[in-house]
Amino acid sequence: MNIREATNEDFDQIWPIFHEIATAGETYAYPRDITKEHARQVWMDTPRKTFVLEEHGQILGTYYLKTNHPGPGDHVCNCGYMVSSTARGRGLATAMCQHSQTIARQLGYKAMQFNFVASSNQSAVRLWTKHGFATVGTLPRAFHHPTLGYIDALVMYKWLET
Amino acid sequence: MNIREATNEDFDQIWPIFHEIATAGETYAYPRDITKEHARQVWMDTPRKTFVLEEHGQILGTYYLKTNHPGPGDHVCNCGYMVSSTARGRGLATAMCQHSQTIARQLGYKAMQFNFVASSNQSAVRLWTKHGFATVGTLPRAFHHPTLGYIDALVMYKWLET
Numbered sequence: 599m600n601i602r603e604a605t606n607e608d609f610d611q612i613w614p615i616f617h618e619i620a621t622a623g624e625t626y627a628y629p630r631d632i633t634k635e636h637a638r639q640v641w642m643d644t645p646r647k648t649f650v651l652e653e654h655g656q657i658l659g660t661y662y663l664k665t666n667h668p669g670p671g672d673h674v675c676n677c678g679y680m681v682s683s684t685a686r687g688r689g690l691a692t693a694m695c696q697h698s699q700t701i702a703r704q705l706g707y708k709a710m711q712f713n714f715v716a717s718s719n720q721s722a723v724r725l726w727t728k729h730g731f732a733t734v735g736t737l738p739r740a741f742h743h744p745t746l747g748y749i750d751a752l753v754m755y756k757w758l759e760t
Numbered sequence: 761m762n763i764r765e766a767t768n769e770d771f772d773q774i775w776p777i778f779h780e781i782a783t784a785g786e787t788y789a790y791p792r793d794i795t796k797e798h799a800r801q802v803w804m805d806t807p808r809k810t811f812v813l814e815e816h817g818q819i820l821g822t823y824y825l826k827t828n829h830p831g832p833g834d835h836v837c838n839c840g841y842m843v844s845s846t847a848r849g850r851g852l853a854t855a856m857c858q859h860s861q862t863i864a865r866q867l868g869y870k871a872m873q874f875n876f877v878a879s880s881n882q883s884a885v886r887l888w889t890k891h892g893f894a895t896v897g898t899l900p901r902a903f904h905h906p907t908l909g910y911i912d913a914l915v916m917y918k919w920l921e922t
Binding site: 627674753 | 794878
């Protein structure tokens with residue numbers, strides 16, 4: 599298992615992972631009918647850095663890292679992680695979360711924030727909590743889940759400096 | 761006092777207000793050295809709508825409205841308000857906040873969220889609270905204030921439907 603910065607060519611392998619997760623509409627705030635080009639823009643072009651997790655040349659996971667707010671907020675970064683449905687339960691999200699914190703510290707960020715975690719996504723909430731993220735906000739009915747309706751979204755946050 | 765949608769030509773009057781507030785670095789998450797063209801992009805181009813508050817042909821305040829998160833979050837909007845330092849204490853922020861809620865309902869939004877309110881900005885916190893916004897999150901030390909250092913930022917939220 600290897601985590602490295604993504605290249606433009608990687609997006610052909612990232613897109614099926616992204617597409618499956620966006621289409622489901624259960625975890626990420628992307629349009630469910632997002633196009634490949636729009637996805638490339640939000641996942642590859644807009645972030646400060648994008649990484650892939652690969653095994654035997656196959657991309658199984660990916661994450662981006664970006665500054666959450668400019669100016670007075672630019673010491674706080676934001677990340678998003680995606681794991682292929684074929685590779686869940688193997689600790690890939692954990693590996694990427696730890697990797698992203700190392701990168702964030704290297705880039706000089708002091709904190710990491712997740713802006714919009716669906717409260718129904720209990721495995722993610724459990725995982726981030728285990729990795730030191732606190733739930734610092736609850737956005738009432740801010741996430742429109744395809745089967746659960748309007749559910750709360752959580753804001754999670756971790757100060758990275760020791 | 762009249763609130764109307766902004767035109768491109770209005771930006772020459774918006775810019776001094778924006779510039780003063782961004783340069784101070786005490787309330788908004790914009791780079792303190794933001795250029796006029798970058799400011800135009802974030803205030804006029806990126807938002808869904810931008811409004812100005814004018815009196816006798818002079819712009820005294822402005823606000824934007826945009827979708828806070830796409831897809832499963834696209835029923836929640838985000839607004840930002842700016843009032844000229846020459847016109848503070850006259851209820852202009854209140855007028856714009858009320859106007860923005862009306863527009864938000866017209867556009868079909870169900871809630872409004874402020875993502876990054878400096879906790880030191882007590883007049884804003886008091887005002888939004890008075891207008892029905894709840895503090896639903898506290899981001900520890902997420903706002904780097906020029907004189908106060910790292911202070912908390914607040915997430916404020918209001919469900920608009922009655």
